[in-house]
Amino acid sequence: MLRIDDLSFNYGAVCILAEIEASVMRGQILSVVGPNGTGKTTLIKSIARIVRPSGGTIRIDGTDTSRMTHKELARRVAYVPQHAPDTFPMTVFDTVLMGRRPHVSWRPSDQDLYLIVEIIREMNLEAVAMRTMDQLSGGQVQKVLLARAMVQEPDYLLLDEPTSSLDLYHQLEVLEIIAALIKNKKMGAVIAMHDLDLAARFSDTVIMIKDGKVFGTGTPAELISPENIRAVYGVEAAVDRANGYLHVQPLRCTGERAFSNEQRLQ
Amino acid sequence: MNRQYPEPLYRRYKADNRAKTILMFSLILLACIVAATDLAVGASDIGPWQAFVALFKDSGRIHDIVWMLRLPRVVLAALAALAALAALAALAALVGFGLGLAGAVFQAILRNPLASPFTLGIGSGAGFGAVSMIIFFGGFNTYLVAGGAFVFALLSALLILGIARLKNASSETMILAGIAQMFLFSSLTSLLQYMGTMEQVHEIVFWFFGSLSKAGWPEICLAAVMILIPVPILLYRSWDFNLLAAGDESAKALGINVERLRITALLAASLMTAGCICFTGVISFVGLVAPHITRMVIGGDYRFLLPVSGFLGAVLLIAADTLGRTVWAPQVLPIGIVTSIIGVPFFFYLLLKKSREYW
Numbered sequence: 001m002l003r004i005d006d007l008s009f010n011y012g013a014v015c016i017l018a019e020i021e022a023s024v025m026r027g028q029i030l031s032v033v034g035p036n037g038t039g040k041t042t043l044i045k046s047i048a049r050i051v052r053p054s055g056g057t058i059r060i061d062g063t064d065t066s067r068m069t070h071k072e073l074a075r076r077v078a079y080v081p082q083h084a085p086d087t088f089p090m091t092v093f094d095t096v097l098m099g100r101r102p103h104v105s106w107r108p109s110d111q112d113l114y115l116i117v118e119i120i121r122e123m124n125l126e127a128v129a130m131r132t133m134d135q136l137s138g139g140q141v142q143k144v145l146l147a148r149a150m151v152q153e154p155d156y157l158l159l160d161e162p163t164s165s166l167d168l169y170h171q172l173e174v175l176e177i178i179a180a181l182i183k184n185k186k187m188g189a190v191i192a193m194h195d196l197d198l199a200a201r202f203s204d205t206v207i208m209i210k211d212g213k214v215f216g217t218g219t220p221a222e223l224i225s226p227e228n229i230r231a232v233y234g235v236e237a238a239v240d241r242a243n244g245y246l247h248v249q250p251l252r253c254t255g256e257r258a259f260s261n262e263q264r265l266q
Numbered sequence: 267m268n269r270q271y272p273e274p275l276y277r278r279y280k281a282d283n284r285a286k287t288i289l290m291f292s293l294i295l296l297a298c299i300v301a302a303t304d305l306a307v308g309a310s311d312i313g314p315w316q317a318f319v320a321l322f323k324d325s326g327r328i329h330d331i332v333w334m335l336r337l338p339r340v341v342l343a344a345l346a347a348l349a350a351l352a353a354l355a356a357l358a359a360l361v362g363f364g365l366g367l368a369g370a371v372f373q374a375i376l377r378n379p380l381a382s383p384f385t386l387g388i389g390s391g392a393g394f395g396a397v398s399m400i401i402f403f404g405g406f407n408t409y410l411v412a413g414g415a416f417v418f419a420l421l422s423a424l425l426i427l428g429i430a431r432l433k434n435a436s437s438e439t440m441i442l443a444g445i446a447q448m449f450l451f452s453s454l455t456s457l458l459q460y461m462g463t464m465e466q467v468h469e470i471v472f473w474f475f476g477s478l479s480k481a482g483w484p485e486i487c488l489a490a491v492m493i494l495i496p497v498p499i500l501l502y503r504s505w506d507f508n509l510l511a512a513g514d515e516s517a518k519a520l521g522i523n524v525e526r527l528r529i530t531a532l533l534a535a536s537l538m539t540a541g542c543i544c545f546t547g548v549i550s551f552v553g554l555v556a557p558h559i560t561r562m563v564i565g566g567d568y569r570f571l572l573p574v575s576g577f578l579g580a581v582l583l584i585a586a587d588t589l590g591r592t593v594w595a596p597q598v599l600p601i602g603i604v605t606s607i608i609g610v611p612f613f614f615y616l617l618l619k620k621s622r623e624y625w
Binding site: 045048049050069070071073074075078079081084085087089090093095098101102106107113114117120121129130132152158 | 273275282374379511516566
């Protein structure tokens with residue numbers, strides 16, 4: 001189990017995250033939702049220790065991650081960024097190969113390469129494997145980044161808004177791949193999400209963040225309600241169920257908008 | 267995992283890597299050939315060498331006299347001339363290798379196609395160091411000038427590092443700081459030139475041309491130490507430079523200590539640059555262009571890019587040395603001028619030929 005206790009993150013004197021409590025089991029998806037600039041990305045990055053939290057603990061199966069080296073942590077937790085940088089793009093194969101770094105001290109072995117080939121095939125990326133990343137579509141890039149995380153063979157996946165720049169088809173495809181991985185490989189996942197419909201559809205647990213604090217935690221059906229959406233997003237919305245899925249229909253802004261962290265920093 | 271290996275994709279990847287390795291060894295071979303040509307071209311101009319050849323031509327009694335009386339002196343002179351040429355070629359190879367590899371490292375750690383020892387101001391720092399020695403200490407002593415260049419090259423690298431540490435700077439900030447620093451050192455250098463005597467200015471201008479002829483074997487050995495010691499460290503971390511290309515955040519999440527890697531690599535590459543510049547002056551272009559040409563040909567995998575870029579730099583610089591000594595013979599053109607005049611149009615050609623923004 002990945003467990004977050006009393007996590008806080010301060011940027012100078014400004015508090016970005018405070019008193020965050022959350023946990024996710026293997027084989028489950030935890031979605032982090034909330035308005036822009038509310039600390040979702042910071043939470044994901046704190047777990048991956050890309051940024052250092054100011055307080056609190058993160059434990060993986062009982063072990064405090066702050067006691068692990070970066071490399072040890074990278075074997076347990078894989079982080080999938082939103083984008084790949086466009087300067088000096090690598091080939092898809094070399095990008096996926098990077099995922100073996102935490103397991104290999106200097107150069108990858110043939111066994112490592114077999115694993116790369118296997119996962120590139122699973123992700124249906126064989127045709128583009130020798131192309132550079134800048135020649136791919138947004139959906140393909142996201143799949144390559146996901147493949148790199150798979151090659152890391154982690155226990156937990158951390159995804160920062162994996163669908164934010166994708167079209168309808170690829171949003172669904174990427175999330176279905178993630179859901180299948182979580183189920184088949186018994187990994188846990190923490191996903192920062194914007195789309196409440198998709199969050200409701202794919203998560204086991206949802207955590208709603210407002211102004212850097214947990215507003216509520218629960219199953220999608222418990223948490224995604226008109227009252228909570230109004231309180232957190234400042235939006236009047238109707239929530240109904242169609243074709244077996246929860247559906248949020250935003251109606252109008254209430255004008256009571258919470259301050260984002262960016263605004264609070266100024 | 268019970269499929270048959272090797273698979274097509276696996277085989278293709280292996281074949282790609284084999285091709286890159288073959289290219290690398292071809293470049294080493296090419297460097298040797300170019301160096302041999304360099305020696306042959308240079309040697310053919312030398313009197314003692316012709317005398318040496320004449321020794322083996324049968325020319326009657328004179329031949330015998332030459333054999334008996336002049337042989338030792340002629341052989342010694344010829345050997346000395348050859349050694350001087352070999353020194354030039356060795357220095358060209360070393361400096362080309364160092365600049366090519368260091369340039370690739372700067373581009374890797376700053377993730378910026380503009381990055382090179384010179385756009386970071388390290389070259390200008392070295393130039394200022396050399397010039398201040400010439401002005402203030404009447405430094406026509408090579409070691410003094412080289413020492414000044416070395417100290418200021420490292421100082422400017424440390425300044426960039428300091429800014430990066432204090433402000434947790436992005437690679438863009440570091441490049442900006444480098445370019446600002448370049449202007450600062452250029453202005454200071456101009457100021458010193460303005461203050462200097464005619465003789466000093468002449469010396470300064472000659473230093474800035476970039477020339478291989480300032481160094482003898484002791485200097486070359488010292489340069490070799492500075493250029494070659496960081497190489498194993500950089501090659502050992504070459505896979506990590508790939509991860510850096512995926513972005514700082516991804517690299518951190520993959521277990522890399524990004525700050526430490528960047529500082530180690532910056533210091534190592536600065537030491538190499540200082541070793542290249544201090545005895546030769548400003549030979550700027552190779553450090554920027556060798557990594558780009560290499561990237562166009564073999565792609566961005568730093569495990570190959572670093573060594574290949576080094577060897578390509580060596581080939582380019584030895585070739586430039588040969589050209590510089592033959593094009594306008596018996597005048598010798600400074601190598602720094604040759605590399606830029608030949609290199610820039612070639613680089614423009616490559617830029618235009620490629621359709622993509624990066625390669």
